Structure formats: structure tokens, C-alpha cells
Amino acid sequence: MSAALIVREAGPQLTLQDMGRPGWIAYGLSRGGAMDRLALAEGAALLGQPLGTALEMGGLGGAFEATEAMRVALTGAPMRASIDGTPVEWHAAHLLPAGAVLEIGPVTAGAWGYLSLGGGFDEPEVLGAQSAHLTANLGARIVAGARLAVGPDRGGETGRRIRAEDRFSGGTLRVVESLQTHLFPEEQRARFGQEGFTRDQRANRMGVKVVPDGAGYGVEGGLSVVSEVISPGDIQITGDGAPFVLMAECQTTGGYPRLATVIPADLPRVAQAPAGAKLGFRFVTLEEALEAEAARRRALKELPRRVEALVRDPADVPDLLSHKLVSGFSSGEHHDH
Amino acid sequence: MSPESGHFPMIRTVGTDGMLVSFGDRLSEAANRAALAFRAAVERAGWSGVEETSSSLVSAYLRFDPLGLSHADLTARLQDLIADRDWLEAPLPEGRRLHRIPTCYGGESGPQLAEAAEAAGMSEAEAVESLSGARVRVTALGFAPGQPYLGELPEAWDIPRQQDLTPQVPKGALVLAIRQFVIFSVTAPTGWRQVGQTAAPLFRMGDERPFLLAPGDEVIFPAVSEAEFANMRAEAAGGASWEALS
Numbered sequence: 001m002s003a004a005l006i007v008r009e010a011g012p013q014l015t016l017q018d019m020g021r022p023g024w025i026a027y028g029l030s031r032g033g034a035m036d037r038l039a040l041a042e043g044a045a046l047l048g049q050p051l052g053t054a055l056e057m058g059g060l061g062g063a064f065e066a067t068e069a070m071r072v073a074l075t076g077a078p079m080r081a082s083i084d085g086t087p088v089e090w091h092a093a094h095l096l097p098a099g100a101v102l103e104i105g106p107v108t109a110g111a112w113g114y115l116s117l118g119g120g121f122d123e124p125e126v127l128g129a130q131s132a133h134l135t136a137n138l139g140a141r142i143v144a145g146a147r148l149a150v151g152p153d154r155g156g157e158t159g160r161r162i163r164a165e166d167r168f169s170g171g172t173l174r175v176v177e178s179l180q181t182h183l184f185p186e187e188q189r190a191r192f193g194q195e196g197f198t199r200d201q202r203a204n205r206m207g208v209k210v211v212p213d214g215a216g217y218g219v220e221g222g223l224s225v226v227s228e229v230i231s232p233g234d235i236q237i238t239g240d241g242a243p244f245v246l247m248a249e250c251q252t253t254g255g256y257p258r259l260a261t262v263i264p265a266d267l268p269r270v271a272q273a274p275a276g277a278k279l280g281f282r283f284v285t286l287e288e289a290l291e292a293e294a295a296r297r298r299a300l301k302e303l304p305r306r307v308e309a310l311v312r313d314p315a316d317v318p319d320l321l322s323h324k325l326v327s328g329f330s331s332g333e334h335h336d337h
Numbered sequence: 338m339s340p341e342s343g344h345f346p347m348i349r350t351v352g353t354d355g356m357l358v359s360f361g362d363r364l365s366e367a368a369n370r371a372a373l374a375f376r377a378a379v380e381r382a383g384w385s386g387v388e389e390t391s392s393s394l395v396s397a398y399l400r401f402d403p404l405g406l407s408h409a410d411l412t413a414r415l416q417d418l419i420a421d422r423d424w425l426e427a428p429l430p431e432g433r434r435l436h437r438i439p440t441c442y443g444g445e446s447g448p449q450l451a452e453a454a455e456a457a458g459m460s461e462a463e464a465v466e467s468l469s470g471a472r473v474r475v476t477a478l479g480f481a482p483g484q485p486y487l488g489e490l491p492e493a494w495d496i497p498r499q500q501d502l503t504p505q506v507p508k509g510a511l512v513l514a515i516r517q518f519v520i521f522s523v524t525a526p527t528g529w530r531q532v533g534q535t536a537a538p539l540f541r542m543g544d545e546r547p548f549l550l551a552p553g554d555e556v557i558f559p560a561v562s563e564a565e566f567a568n569m570r571a572e573a574a575g576g577a578s579w580e581a582l583s
Contacts, residue, residue, distance in 0.1 A: 022388065022389055022400075023389055024482070024548075025389060025391045025398075025400075026376075026389075026390065026391035026392065026478065026551070026552060027478050027482060027483055027548040027551070028478035028479040028480065028481065028482045028483055028484055028548075029482040029483070029548075126542065127547065133482075135481070136481070136482040137482075137523065137540075138482075176350075176352065176353055177350075178349075178350065178351060178352055179349040179350065179351055179357055226361075226362060226363055226364060226394055226395060227393060227394055227477065227479065227486075228357070228359075228393055228394075228396060229351060229355070229357060229391065229393050229396065229398040231351055231352045231354075231355050231400070233352055234352065251479060251480055251481075252391070252478075252479045253393050253394075253477060253479035253480070254479075254480075261351070261352035261353070263352075263353055264353065264354070286350065286353065286408065289353045290353065290403055290404065293353060293403065293404060294404055297404070
């Protein structure tokens with residue numbers, strides 16, 4: 001029998017996620033996939049394997065038992081994690097021995113945590129992907145009692161960590177003008193780039209609501225705009241004047257006017273902003289957005305270089321000084337958190 | 338070509354990796370036909386860097402790799418293609434299908450038929466005759482996967498959405514407003530009036546094309562009795578059939 005991960009306990013928002021299903025928007029099916037795609041890539045870098053499918057955990061993880069020893073990587077929003085009661089570091093890869101239980105508690109920052117496995121999940125594909133697309137009724141939430149098939153692992157190291165980009169507490173999001181930006185009054189466009197916003201309680205895989213410090217947004221006759229294509233990152237203004245940033249499981253078309261579009265490089269920061277986090281928006285030119293996209297892709301390629309040996313508790317490390325030198329701990333570009 | 342100019346066809350960017358070619362700012366038969374034909378032409382052109390295309394009510398959309406194919410290059414190609422012909426006069430693309438989706442009108446299957454008929458100035462019988470005889474086109478799919486917008490119905494059906502939402506219409510509900518039908522692919526609230534019920538699944542795993550309807554397909558909703566409809570519900574295809582349109 002092949003290896004499996006048994007779900008002993010499950011938080012309320014567990015799904016398998018990957019890069020989604022491109023190619024079906026003409027039929028009204030949005031691409032879907034992981035909310036924080038950078039976290040998927042970090043998991044793959046930690047395990048030294050191609051981008052695959054991970055378990056996405058909203059707010060809270062669960063308890064997971066391995067039928068065989070397997071490598072696990074924990075990325076995205078930091079969560080309290082332990083293996084058989086011993087705390088383990090987040091943004092890191094560990095060995096989960098056969099029969100051991102990996103417990104993943106609530107997030108300590110951010111919104112979505114990810115559990116990747118050496119060899120990846122090996123559940124059936126629907127339309128070319130394992131990911132659940134809940135609004136489309138493809139796949140389903142993972143609940144307690146599930147037994148998730150795990151693919152063969154070519155092997156690799158554990159006890160490694162990755163220096164993850166801090167994107168778990170809001171911040172400024174870069175946006176470009178989009179097809180309906182010009183429908184909004186000049187005053188609103190200017191104010192949008194200056195005032196503060198708070199991430200609302202209302203957020204899911206379809207979209208994240210943000211509440212402006214000041215007055216609401218809207219366009220004259222906004223409800224009669226002809227339905228037009230939507231892409232993830234679009235900022236839609238619905239009836240109450242508060243913007244919604246549309247995310248992985250957004251609809252493919254919509255009639256509400258859209259004020260701007262968050263660039264792909266900053267979508268993980270939207271996804272990971274917890275309720276109550278402060279967000280801002282800054283208009284950039286298309287040229288700046290494309291430079292940011294090139295930088296995002298370079299950073300993805302260079303993720304393996306951000307992986308380093310896990311620094312254990314000083315008491316466990318007999319020769320602290322040499323360990324630090326070997327791991328590059330004192331290289332100066334270290335961003336701990 | 339700027340958004341402010343209001344001249345169609347109009348090219349606009351969508352986010353950082355999308356381009357939209359629009360043929361009008363409101364739904365019309367010609368603008369929808371132009372969008373379908375233009376999208377088909379872009380697919381045929383097979384430009385490297387274009388990753389996915391779709392059409393909405395009045396526009397063709399391209400998602401592309403902006404680092405592999407520059408916005409300037411793609412815009413130039415789109416301008417050339419636009420100049421190729423009068424797209425509002427373009428024929429519909431090939432490969433479309435004509436579907437017959439049997440529908441049970443009125444009664445429990447169409448609780449708002451009477452209300453809709455009255456708004457259209459018809460008796461219920463006249464309404465069923467008009468709706469079951471109409472041949473409509475899939476103008477777009479969206480809102481939920483596989484869920485079609487179909488138009489245009491005869492002018493009498495230019496009736497507004499209702500003020501209040503119907504809390505829930507069932508999967509397969511045939512609803513209408515503003516000269517358009519929608520078949521609900523999921524149970525959902527709506528401001529459109531439910532005039533009938535269909536049983537054809539809009540999404541079926543394992544089929545070569547898992548979605549029953551594609552943009553540009555045409556559909557007739559022939560009326561069937563409650564008894565016939567009950568039998569069709571037991572069939573995998575829900576009584577629906579299709580033929581190729583040339």
C-alpha cells in the first residue's frame with residue numbers, strides 16, 4: 001500500500017491546492033488554486049521538488065499522521081506546529097516519522113498556512129488539477145478521517161528552513177489601472193491611493209473585503225455596467241461602497257465596476273492579511289508592474305538559495321560558532337521572524 | 338483607442354496580463370457575434386505568448402505572458418486583426434452546436450411564469466409558446482461554471498429584474514429578464530424570474546467537453562409536460578440533445 005497522510009483532526013478550511021486549472025475561463029470556470037502561491041513555491045524549494053499540490057489551511061491546521069516516514073514542509077502563514085508534542089519551526093521542512101502525529105494549531109500571523117509533502121499529494125485530478133474549487137463544486141474540503149494518498153518521494157533533506165518574505169500583516173499593495181478605472185471620479189482614484197483600509201472579517205477564497213477609513217467608493221450608474229471579464233486581483237466595488245479584492249476562486253465575469261487590479265507579486269500579501277490588518281494601495285504604471293513581475297519570477301527561481309540548514313536550539317548544538325558559519329546565519333541578509 | 342474615446346472596437350488592458358477587445362458598451366447581437374468571431378480568429382492565429390482566450394457578452398479577452406509578448410506587440414497584432422474586416426458583419430465561428438433542452442414551464446417548475454407573462458403583456462399560454470419557440474444564443478458563460486447567458490428573446494421580453502431577490506431557485510431553473518435567459522447551474526438567489534425548470538446537467542465529468550454549452554452555441558427550450566419531464570429527470574442527459582451547426 002502506498003503512503004498516506006491520515007487526517008485525525010481538521011480545521012474548518014482545509015483543501016488541497018495547487019496552481020489551479022488554466023484554460024476553462026471561456027466556460028465560466030476561474031483558474032482557482034492556492035491563495036498564496038508563493039507559499040507553494042517555498043514548500044517546493046524546501047523539499048527540492050517541482051511545484052505541486054499542498055494542503056491549504058485557513059486559520060487553523062489539524063492533526064496529521066503519516067503511514068510511512070515522510071518529509072513535510074510548513075510554509076505560508078506561521079502556525080503553531082509540533083511533531084509528537086515537540087514544537088517544530090515554521091517555514092521549514094522536517095521528517096515526520098511513521099506513526100508520528102503532526103499537530104498544526106492556529107495561525108500566529110497571516111491567514112493561510114500550507115503543508116507540503118515530499119513526493120506531493122497524489123489524489124485524483126479533475127480537469128487537470130487536484131485542487132478543490134469550492135464555488136465550482138470541484139473537489140471538497142478535507143475533513144477529519146480523510147486518508148490522503150502521497151506520491152513517491154525521490155528523497156532529499158529535512159531539517160531545513162527558508163527565509164520567507166514577510167507578507168503576513170498587511171501593508172501596501174501595488175495596483176494598476178484596469179479597464180474600468182476611468183469610470184470612477186478623479187477624486188476617488190486619488191483618494192484610493194492615499195487613504196488607509198482595514199481588512200474586513202469577510203474574506204474567503206473568492207475575495208477579500210477591505211473597508212476604507214473614509215467614504216465609500218462607487219460610480220454613477222455603476223449597476224448598469226455591462227458584465228465584463230474578471231481576473232484575480234481585480235478590485236470590485238459592490239453596493240455598500242467597500243472594495244473587494246477578488247482572489248483565486250473569483251467569478252470569471254461580473255457587472256460590478258472595478259477600480260484597479262492588484263499586481264500578481266502582491267496577491268500573496270492580500271491573501272495573508274488577517275482580519276483587522278491595515279492595507280494601502282498605490283497606483284503604479286504598467287511598466288513598473290512588469291518590472292515587479294520580472295522581479296517576482298526571479299525571486300521564485302532563486303528560492304532554493306533562501307533555503308538553509310535549520311538552526312536548532314543552541315543547547316542542542318555543540319559547536320554553535322561553526323554551525324552558524326556553515327549555515328550562513330551571519331550573512332547579513334537574514335530576515336528572521 | 339483610449340478608453341475615453343468611446344470608439345469601438347476598443348482595446349483595453351486587464352490587470353498586468355490581460356487584453357480586452359470590446360465591440361460595444363451594451364449587449365447587442367452584432368457586438369456579441371463580433372466578440373465570438375474575433376476570439377475564434379485570435380485562437381486560429383495561435384500567437385506565441387497568448388495563454389488563454391474567452392469571450393464575454395461584447396468582448397474578446399486574451400490572457401498572455403507580458404514578459405514573453407509585450408503589450409505593444411500584442412496591441413499592434415490586435416489592431417491589425419481588427420482592421421482585417423468589419424467584425425460587426427462577421428459570421429459566427431464554426432464548431433458550434435444547436436441544443437434542444439426540454440423545459441417544464443409554469444406551475445411549480447416555473448412559479449413566476451404568470452408574473453413574467455403579465456410584464457410581457459401576454460397570457461401564460463402565449464408566453465410558453467413564445468419562449469419554447471425562441472432560438473437563443475449562448476452569449477457568455479459565467480457567474481458559476483458552465484452557467485449560460487442566452488439571448489436575445491423577442492422584444493416583448495425586455496422586462497426588468499424584480500426588485501427583491503428570490504431567496505433560492507433550484508439547480509436547472511430557467512430564469513429570464515431583459516431579453517435574456519439564464520439556466521442556473523447551482524442553487525442560488527436571483528433577481529431574475531423563474532419561468533421553467535430544465536433537467537440537463539450543464540457540467541458532466543468524463544465527457545470530452547465537460548461543459549454542455551459553449552459560447553456561440555444555440556439553444557431551443559421546447560415545452561414538455563410534467564409527466565414527460567419527470568421521466569427526463571431520470572435520464573443522464575436530462576432529455577437534452579444537440580446537433581452540429583455548420
